[in-house]
Amino acid sequence: MNGTKQQNDIVLSIKDLTVHYEVDGEVVEAVNNLSLDLREGKVLGLVGETGAGKTTTALSILNLIPFPPGKIKSGEILLNGKNILAMNIAELERVRGKDVAMIFQDPMTSLNPVLTVVDQVMESILIHETSSKVEARERAIQMLETVGIAAERADEYPHQFSGGMKQRVVIAIALACNSRLLLADEPTTALDVTIQAQVLDLMLKLKEQFNTSMIFITHDLGVVAQVCDEVAVMYAGRIVERGTLEDVFNHTKHPYTEGLFNSLPSIEDRTARLRPIPGLMPDPTQLPLGCTFAPRCSYATEACINTRQTEIGFSESHFALCSRYAEKNFVIDRKEID
């Protein structure tokens, strides 16, 4: 019974997604066998360092991987039960901006410099919801006001706005059609901290208002704690740990997640040195056979380097991609918090 109920309110389900970029005969394995589910009204934080494949995952959901060089090799992306990857271009254009919308990372380059901001916001309304220009414009101005841009400024151009205001415009564009799923790709990274807090508040308010599901891409664990219900940690194209916010933050399992937390400054002990994870992410054109994190992992054994990792479950919601948990007494240093 419970199973079918959960099935129905699943907005997005990614199964076994693999995306490669093929450049000059080399294959960049950007995303490997990625699976995740997202339920209605939930916010999933997708965490990881630059190049982990977060943005590629989000673009795959819109089927907007630039081809060439990008190519979705395998997998299934079910949005409201329909497979995005099997759609033709006309079907995709109906879904994009309507059922799923994206907030892009860099507000400086994501807006068209020769169109007024209201034009850019009303464009998706005109495509998906109404053919009346007057009505679309009215709704676009309303949306701009919702994100904190005065109606008088609607007819201005992007270069007349500051960075934070541009990010608001980018958000207004994504929210224009009240999509059920919102992909937010580091929506606050380009902003300074005070504006960041405002934008996050705004997004959460809008989420409540429209019951939107959200994938929130970030490398900022503080932001994750503030807005997310669930967390997936990505490393070198794979999800290495996923679970509820509490699972991942308080019962951390994967050594990489532990490393991320260790590299945060501590508020209690201000003199403590940061402990960054040593080494660099592996070259995505030559991923190791075994665990991709093993070369940097202080717990790694011979077996970690040479054999494929299997996902180990700790509860119904909490999983980590680390074979060492097959050993009975394996624990990492980070203490569990109850």
Next chain:
Amino acid sequence: MQFASSIIRNDNMHKYILRRVLLLIPIILGVSLLVFVMTDSAEGNVLQLIGDDYTPQQMAELMHEYGYDRSVLYRYGNYMKGLVRGNLGKSFIYKRPVLELYLQRLPATLKLAGASILVAIVLSIPLGIKAARSHGTLIDNGSMVLALLGLSMPNYWLGLMLAVLFSQKLHWFPSGGNLAGWKSLVLPAITLGTGLMATMTRTTRSSMLDVIRQDYLRTARAKGVPEKVVIRKHGLRNALIPIITIIGTELGKALGGAVVTENVFSYPGVGRLIIEAVNQRDTITVTGCLIMTAVLVAVIQLFVDILYAVVDPRLRAQYTTGRRKRGKKQQITTQGAVV
């Protein structure tokens, strides 16, 4: 269009245009001095060329009448006196006012320039976009080879080949003159338009290649904007600035008279008038025509600059703040002078 006129009605834009029109005065002065001195220092004048028909007595009178017994500066001063009254002088050869000769030939040149530019725009912009969108494929490489070919063919050769094929062999179009209506425009327009098309295709392609990689096209696609609209509305408009620049420069060149093309087809335009005048040492006609051409080119450039502002709001902002910047610059220079 309403949009364009509202931009021009903008107060600052008014001032900008007025400033640019006033700028025509030094341009005309400079060009006329340059052209006058250059044509004057060329060997032999018109009187020596037609000298056989005159007695030494008449010759001396004519020399005096045209000022050839005085210095260049005197003649230039005299010429300028006429110019401020709108008088470009009288042709030695045709015995008619230069302005009249020029205006008589201008419509033919306008037609030729217009036709070739129009054909070039209609063909090269879609081709350039197509090439950019299929970057690195056969279509892209093929059109770039064609463009290179178009650029490397000299107009006199292309014109002759077209005349041989379509006029001598096929008898489709006349090989010269402008007596056959639009038909006599076809071959010269193709000759002139080929190079234009090549340049514009290459410009469109490189400009589009630049724009196609921009994030805002991805934003548009993510909104569900159909691909055609993404390219036309979001892409092309951003790629337009370099294309407008090229159209402006090429239009200016063509209006100055496509000298080679007009001569190959004995097409009675301004270019041919200038060549005829040069051959007969009719310096005053040459000078007049070149000054008129310079004015025309300057006016076209003004239109191009206004078009920039219509297409790109960021440039519009520059015009409206331009005056303040100038003021600042002057302040700095006066301060410098005081120190």
